[in-house]
Amino acid sequence: MEYFVQQLINGITLGSIYGLIAIGYTMVYGIIGMINFAHGDIFMVGAFTALIAFLVLVAVGVTAVPLALFLVLLVAMALTSLYGWTVERIAYRPLRHSFRLAPLISAIGMSIVLQNYVQVAQGARVKPLPPLIRGGYTLFEGNDFAVRLSNIQIIVVVTTLILMAGFSFMVARTRLGRNMRACEQDLKMAALVGIDVDRTISLTFVIGAALAAVAGLMFLLYYGVVDFFIGFLAGVKAFTAAVLGGIGSLPGAMLGGILIGLIETMWSAYFSIEYKDVAAFAVLIIVLIFLPTGILGRPEVEKV
Amino acid sequence: MSEPAPPPRESEPAAKRLDILAAVKEAAIAALVAFGLFVLLIGIRTEQGPTGALVFTTRFTLLAEIVAAVFVGSLLRSLLWARAAALLARLLPRSDGAIAANVSRFLAPAFVAFALVVPILFYRNSYALGLASLIATYTMLGFGLNIVVGLAGLLDLGYVAFYAVGAYSYALLAQYVGLSFWSCLPLAGIFAAFAGLLLGFPVLRLRGDYLAIVTLGFGEIIRLILLNWQNFTGGPNGVSTPHPTFFGLPFTAADDGFAATFGLAYAPAQRAVFLYYLIVALALLTNWVTLRLRRLPIGRAWEALREDEIACRALGINTTSTKLTAFSMGAMFGGLAGAFFATRQGFISPESFTFGESALVLAIVVLGGMGSQLGVAIAATVMLGGFELFREFEQYRMLVFGAAMVAIVIYRPRGLVSTRTPSVFLHQRKAVPAAIVQDARTGVETPT
Numbered sequence: 168m169e170y171f172v173q174q175l176i177n178g179i180t181l182g183s184i185y186g187l188i189a190i191g192y193t194m195v196y197g198i199i200g201m202i203n204f205a206h207g208d209i210f211m212v213g214a215f216t217a218l219i220a221f222l223v224l225v226a227v228g229v230t231a232v233p234l235a236l237f238l239v240l241l242v243a244m245a246l247t248s249l250y251g252w253t254v255e256r257i258a259y260r261p262l263r264h265s266f267r268l269a270p271l272i273s274a275i276g277m278s279i280v281l282q283n284y285v286q287v288a289q290g291a292r293v294k295p296l297p298p299l300i301r302g303g304y305t306l307f308e309g310n311d312f313a314v315r316l317s318n319i320q321i322i323v324v325v326t327t328l329i330l331m332a333g334f335s336f337m338v339a340r341t342r343l344g345r346n347m348r349a350c351e352q353d354l355k356m357a358a359l360v361g362i363d364v365d366r367t368i369s370l371t372f373v374i375g376a377a378l379a380a381v382a383g384l385m386f387l388l389y390y391g392v393v394d395f396f397i398g399f400l401a402g403v404k405a406f407t408a409a410v411l412g413g414i415g416s417l418p419g420a421m422l423g424g425i426l427i428g429l430i431e432t433m434w435s436a437y438f439s440i441e442y443k444d445v446a447a448f449a450v451l452i453i454v455l456i457f458l459p460t461g462i463l464g465r466p467e468v469e470k471v
Numbered sequence: 472m473s474e475p476a477p478p479p480r481e482s483e484p485a486a487k488r489l490d491i492l493a494a495v496k497e498a499a500i501a502a503l504v505a506f507g508l509f510v511l512l513i514g515i516r517t518e519q520g521p522t523g524a525l526v527f528t529t530r531f532t533l534l535a536e537i538v539a540a541v542f543v544g545s546l547l548r549s550l551l552w553a554r555a556a557a558l559l560a561r562l563l564p565r566s567d568g569a570i571a572a573n574v575s576r577f578l579a580p581a582f583v584a585f586a587l588v589v590p591i592l593f594y595r596n597s598y599a600l601g602l603a604s605l606i607a608t609y610t611m612l613g614f615g616l617n618i619v620v621g622l623a624g625l626l627d628l629g630y631v632a633f634y635a636v637g638a639y640s641y642a643l644l645a646q647y648v649g650l651s652f653w654s655c656l657p658l659a660g661i662f663a664a665f666a667g668l669l670l671g672f673p674v675l676r677l678r679g680d681y682l683a684i685v686t687l688g689f690g691e692i693i694r695l696i697l698l699n700w701q702n703f704t705g706g707p708n709g710v711s712t713p714h715p716t717f718f719g720l721p722f723t724a725a726d727d728g729f730a731a732t733f734g735l736a737y738a739p740a741q742r743a744v745f746l747y748y749l750i751v752a753l754a755l756l757t758n759w760v761t762l763r764l765r766r767l768p769i770g771r772a773w774e775a776l777r778e779d780e781i782a783c784r785a786l787g788i789n790t791t792s793t794k795l796t797a798f799s800m801g802a803m804f805g806g807l808a809g810a811f812f813a814t815r816q817g818f819i820s821p822e823s824f825t826f827g828e829s830a831l832v833l834a835i836v837v838l839g840g841m842g843s844q845l846g847v848a849i850a851a852t853v854m855l856g857g858f859e860l861f862r863e864f865e866q867y868r869m870l871v872f873g874a875a876m877v878a879i880v881i882y883r884p885r886g887l888v889s890t891r892t893p894s895v896f897l898h899q900r901k902a903v904p905a906a907i908v909q910d911a912r913t914g915v916e917t918p919t
Contacts, residue, residue: 196680200680201680202680202683202684212512215511215512216511216512218517218525219511219512219515219517219527220511222515222517222525222527223511223515223527226527242511245507246507246508246510246511249504249507249508250508252504253504253508257877258877258881261881262880262881262884265880265884266884268624268626268683269880269884271626271680271683272833272837272876272880273876273877273880273881275628275830275833275876276834276873276874276875276876276877276880277873277877278873279827279830279869279870279872279873279876280870280873280874280877281873282869282873283866283867283869283870283873284512284870285512286866287866287867287870288512288513288516289512289516289517290516290517290518292519294517294519294525295519295523295524295525296525297524399826403684403687403688403691406684410681410684441695441699442695442699444691444695445692445695445696445699448688448689448691448692448695449688449692451684451685451688452673452685452688452689452692455674455677455681455684455685456673456674456676456677456685459676459677459681
């Protein structure tokens with residue numbers, strides 16, 4: 168029982184990170200109907216940006232951890248969203264009216280570019296960061312097993328909740344959110360009623376990348392290591408989360424993220440840690456086959 | 472729209488000045504963006520210090536150079552691009568179908584003829600021979616994937632799984648059952664075809680991007696199983712495979728070896744030459760089967776499926792069996808190539824079957840022009856030849872490879888060979904631009 172609660176906590180933390188990445192997939196798919204295959208690598212760029220920004224801040228004398236982390240968060244979000252914008256501008260916008268597999272192929276190319284760019288620029292070896300946030304609480308003890316809730320886990324989950332609330336408000340209430348929902352329903356009609364479609368799509372990529380950057384920072388703090396390849400697996404899992412929750416649905420992305428996090432953690436805890444990625448991929452396949460609209464998604468009606 | 476009256480002459484220099492100003496402004500913005508992109512990731516290099524903690528060094532000169540390069544590049548692009556493009560268009564007439572068809576009529580046999588004489592030209596050069604077999608392997612993989620992607624229009628991101636199934640079928644059958652390469656080759660093809668069916672069944676209802684992601688998941692699952700099933704597959708340590716024989720005659724200096732039986736002097740190159748001809752034969756077989764299948768109802772059903780699945784169903788084509796045959800056909804050739812790969816390498820491990828390989832084969836098919844056999848062969852040669860050429864720049868070649876993939880999809884979305892020979896023709900066979908072939912769908916489709 169104690170073991171189970173502990174895994175539940177770990178799973179929700181991991182799932183929050185996946186959920187943040189999944190939002191980027193779900194928004195882009197909702198609006199232009201493409202899988203932004205490079206999004207996982209944007210997350211990886213976010214983690215690296217956060218790491219380097221932190222090192223620089225420490226070197227210039229900002230040693231108060233909360234202040235440093237706040238600044239790192241801002242820098243990582245700003246610079247990573249620039250990556251999101253650039254990737255859309257270079258690799259996807261020219262293909263808006265190309266054949267249907269073109270954006271996906273271009274996205275795969277972009278993913279390879281980002282991975283190898285970071286590898287060339289920063290080296291292939293893993294980058295460790297000593298734990299910045301220590302401590303936590305022991306919730307309860309029993310059967311020689313203490314259920315612990317660490318501070319970093321609290322930070323990850325709370326940050327995710329705040330961002331989700333802010334983001335949902337933005338989509339529901341602001342002008343940009345309304346434009347995004349309009350584009351999601353019908354690009355052509357949105358353009359006809361005077362919405363700047365290109366700008367809305369660009370901003371969608373920017374926001375998705377900013378959220379991925381937050382996820383990158385959380386990943387860095389939680390695991391303490393990053394390397395240039397973390398984007399691939401995290402990306403596939405976050406995409407699975409987006410599909411599981413129902414692609415195009417924001418609460419769905421979060422729900423899917425947490426479910427995937429739980430599945431992965433429970434699988435590692437109770438079955439086998441070697442096959443945890445197999446579990447994630449298997450969930451992806453099973454969901455796509457039996458529940459292609461996801462838990463909270465709308466069925467897609469195909470018209471001729 | 473009515474043409475506005477031509478502006479008075481005096482304002483022309485002013486317009487030009489405005490042009491330059493706008494270009495400078497755009498270049499400045501591009502440089503600013505580049506600065507933002509690269510300031511941390513290139514400007515600062517992190518390295519693990521002697522104590523294990525990360526230390527960093529700055530590389531601001533490199534950063535400045537890159538930003539300056541972006542500025543100049545953007546400036547040149549906006550000032551000269553239009554003129555250069557116009558000049559190029561005048562120099563290179565847009566390849567219309569007839570010219571391309573004539574070229575490809577001579578080019579394809581020339582290509583095959585060259586492939587056949589490679590061992591004679593490079594008999595003493597084992598490096599060139601090895602590279603040639605590698606190119607032939609990827610050509611064959613490209614042909615196999617072309618059936619799935621190019622003909623049936625199903626984007627498969629896990630093609631390497633079938634390659635792995637073929638390779639491991641041979642390696643494991645040889646290790647546990649003791650079968651020879653020649654009995655394993657068809658078995659590897661059959662196993663891979665079954666793997667294709669296995670993948671095909673669940674994904675029948677999926678289309679486009681979803682299908683692509685599921686195939687990617689399938690490919691990764693196969694790799695992870697090979698990696699983790701240690702007692703059977705050897706896990707990360709891999710399996711070693713026996714060398715191929717000339718229908719039972721080993722390539723050794725022994726008395727019952729190939730050289731002694733045919734009364735030749737033994738040379739190590741004999742095995743390499745044999746392997747090369749083997750893979751060329753397999754690739755040609757794949758090509759021949761594909762070309763023949765395109766003429767059969769099943770091939771036409773594949774192409775109809777690519778153009779429009781709903782129309783296909785409305786015409787009474789069984790989309791289930793059409794998709795399954797495409798998957799298992801493509802998979803079978805992937806499996807045959809895998810068995811060859813295993814015997815050539817003498818050792819296989821899951822390392823060889825990562826997503827990167829799938830992406831490479833896909834890039835070959837896309838670059839070659841989806842559906843074009845000659846294009847695939849040229850693309851495989853260009854790409855793997857390029858990899859070898861830039862071997863010193865090991866680090867950068869994947870970077871360039873990814874960028875090339877993006878650039879090709881943007882600037883030449885139909886690939887290098889952008890003409891198709893239609894399966895059905897009236898009086899005379901002529902190639903048509905691929906744009907006509909594949910645009911049927913995109914014109915009307917709006918993303919939902």
